Amino acid sequence: MAIYNNMQIGKPSYKICPHCWKINQYHRGPFFIHYFGLTVWSDGETFEELPSRIKTKLQKCHSCNKFYWFEQKLGGMSSDDYEKAVKHYQYKYSKKSIVNLFFNRRNKRRLLYLRLKIIQSYNDAIREHPLNNSKSKKIIISESERRIFEENVKLLISLLNELKSNDHLLLSELHRYLGDFEKAKEEIDKVEDDNIKKQILGEIQAKNRDVITLNSH
Ligand SMILES: [Zn+2]
Numbered sequence: 001m002a003i004y005n006n007m008q009i010g011k012p013s014y015k016i017c018p019h020c021w022k023i024n025q026y027h028r029g030p031f032f033i034h035y036f037g038l039t040v041w042s043d044g045e046t047f048e049e050l051p052s053r054i055k056t057k058l059q060k061c062h063s064c065n066k067f068y069w070f071e072q073k074l075g076g077m078s079s080d081d082y083e084k085a086v087k088h089y090q091y092k093y094s095k096k097s098i099v100n101l102f103f104n105r106r107n108k109r110r111l112l113y114l115r116l117k118i119i120q121s122y123n124d125a126i127r128e129h130p131l132n133n134s135k136s137k138k139i140i141i142s143e144s145e146r147r148i149f150e151e152n153v154k155l156l157i158s159l160l161n162e163l164k165s166n167d168h169l170l171l172s173e174l175h176r177y178l179g180d181f182e183k184a185k186e187e188i189d190k191v192e193d194d195n196i197k198k199q200i201l202g203e204i205q206a207k208n209r210d211v212i213t214l215n216s217h
Pocket residue numbers: 017018019020021022061062063064065066
């Protein structure tokens with residue numbers, strides 16, 4: 001079977017945009033496909049054998065370009081989309097309303113999701129896709145991009161401490177990206193998987209601040 005970049009599998013479904021009522025077409029994930037060649041990265045990102053199959057919990061309307069929460073679609077969002085979305089929702093959730101009060105925790109979980117996506121898409125600039133045949137990407141990251149990244153890392157750390165303080169691997173990684181190696185070590189010491197612990201400790205010792213692939217698969 002040939003694999004194309006924009007290959008979409010299965011019949012499309014439709015979802016009405018809650019902003020402009022346009023009916024957007026989307027594809028559900030091809031759950032029947034057997035995964036192999038999975039690569040797991042230390043920021044939680046995974047690469048599978050089909051590079052075009054990206055799932056996201058957030059959608060952007062094809063017509064009005066506004067965002068709405070809806071899971072499972074083929075085709076992802078760009079890092080710009082995620083940055084715009086996080087600004088949009090941060091503002092929306094900061095308003096004092098009964099709804100925001102009621103959904104306070106859910107809103108924070110959504111911001112956590114978006115900030116993690118921003119970090120993962122930043123890391124995409126330096127990671128190599130396993131199907132790339134190690135054709136290395138030579139992308140130069142600007143200082144302002146790095147600043148946005150680090151700002152997101154810090155905000156994500158505080159969201160994690162509040163909502164998922166037992167995600168010690170991710171917390172350790174975030175501190176490592178910031179160059180805060182002592183805190184990174186503190187967190188990784190709490191991870192139970194000895195293999196992962198050893199690997200990350202090696203990176204901490206080498207003072208590496210980049211995302212890495214995990215050897216556990
Ligand atoms: Zn719309």
